[in-house]
Amino acid sequence: xxxxxxxxIIMLGLLLAISIVISILESxxxxxIPGIKLGLANCITxxxxxxxxxxxxxxxxxxxxxxxxxxxxxxxxxxxYMSLTGGVFALLSMITFKKMKSFSIIGISMIGAIFHxxxxxxxxxxxxxxxxxxxYLPVILICSLFSGLFTGFVAIKVNQYLKxxx
Amino acid sequence: MKKNDLRLFFIILIGSxxxxxxxxxxxxxxxxxxxxxxxxxxxxxxxxxxxEEKYSKVFPGKNGDVEIEFSREGVRVIRESSPLxxxxxxxxxxxxxxxxxxLPNDVYVKLIKVKxxxxxxx
Numbered sequence: 001x002x003x004x005x006x007x008x009i010i011m012l013g014l015l016l017a018i019s020i021v022i023s024i025l026e027s028x029x030x031x032x033i034p035g036i037k038l039g040l041a042n043c044i045t046x047x048x049x050x051x052x053x054x055x056x057x058x059x060x061x062x063x064x065x066x067x068x069x070x071x072x073x074x075x076x077x078x079x080x081y082m083s084l085t086g087g088v089f090a091l092l093s094m095i096t097f098k099k100m101k102s103f104s105i106i107g108i109s110m111i112g113a114i115f116h117x118x119x120x121x122x123x124x125x126x127x128x129x130x131x132x133x134x135x136y137l138p139v140i141l142i143c144s145l146f147s148g149l150f151t152g153f154v155a156i157k158v159n160q161y162l163k164x165x166x
Numbered sequence: 167m168k169k170n171d172l173r174l175f176f177i178i179l180i181g182s183x184x185x186x187x188x189x190x191x192x193x194x195x196x197x198x199x200x201x202x203x204x205x206x207x208x209x210x211x212x213x214x215x216x217x218e219e220k221y222s223k224v225f226p227g228k229n230g231d232v233e234i235e236f237s238r239e240g241v242r243v244i245r246e247s248s249p250l251x252x253x254x255x256x257x258x259x260x261x262x263x264x265x266x267x268x269l270p271n272d273v274y275v276k277l278i279k280v281k282x283x284x285x286x287x288x
Contacts, residue, residue: 027250074249078269107171114178127269135189135263138182145178 012052016060016067019044023068036140039113039147042090046109046155051162054095061091082123089119105159109152113144189263197280198262200241202234205272213280214238227271234266234275241275243268 023041041064048057065083069075074083093115094108103111117140124133202210204225220237222244233245240260243253248270259266265276 072249077249079249082269102168102170103174104168104171106167107174110171110174110178124267124269127272133265133267135265138185138189141178141182142186145175145182149175 008052012048012056012060015044015048016063019060019064020067020071023064024071027068027072036143037147039116039144039151040154042109042112042116042148043151043154043158045091046094046105046112046151047158047162049094049098049108050105050155050159057095058091061087078127081127082120085123086116086119089122090116104152105156106149106152109155110145110148113148113151114141117141117144190261198240198260198277199280200236201276201278203274203276212236214240214277225273227268227273229271232268232271232273241266241277243275246271246273 019041022044026037026040029038044064045057045061048060065080065087066075069077069080069083072079074080090112094112097103097108097111117137121133121137121140198214200212200214201208202223202225204227209225210223214236215238217236217238220235222233222235224231224233226232227246230247231245232243235242235244237258240258242258243256243266246254246268248268253266253268253271253273256266259275259277262277262279265274267274
């Protein structure tokens, strides 16, 4: 019989709850440029990716996107598709580059932020059917770099804390 | 932090800044035209130079009316209905290539430069 790891279940539940709260709080912070966010929820994805497996991280990201859209009332609307595309792009890129082992957690965080933005821009491109959104890409990429850098540093600190305390 | 992290940071930063500077240099113009698109169809356009006093117009969005204000200084969305109200929070846009994108309403406004001999009908 497969043994249930209670500690792991509790930790994943906590990470999911924290990422949902962060995502909702972030939706109220405006940076005057559409699509720009601090991306702190990605920090939780990073922590999960470095502490647990790909399967658990994928489930965490998908559940977060789904539950946040339910709570914000955006399920199956444009922001939901943008979050889903961005989240899936970020997750796939982080998994791929983590396996390559050429980047540290900060580099993987920046890659995740960059691909999250590229995913969102692509989603917008297909929804609007206009190349106009591509003009935003350089601005969004620069912001992604800094937000990725910030979330990477936060993820390192959280990982260190989890290793010493748990 | 690994060397590759720094390389990635500077490559993306320099690349994005170069593209931004390129857009700014080649899109600089005093004559701007605002174009309003509803469900990917151009429904309104105006050359900002021709505006004497600021005014607003209402366009039908997917979630309700979208009110857009046009002035010599630029264009902004003053009223719309969407979950995050991003396009009304964005404020005024005033440079060529800039855009106001109201995704939930499927309405967007873009500013483009106008050639000196081009006639624009409002």
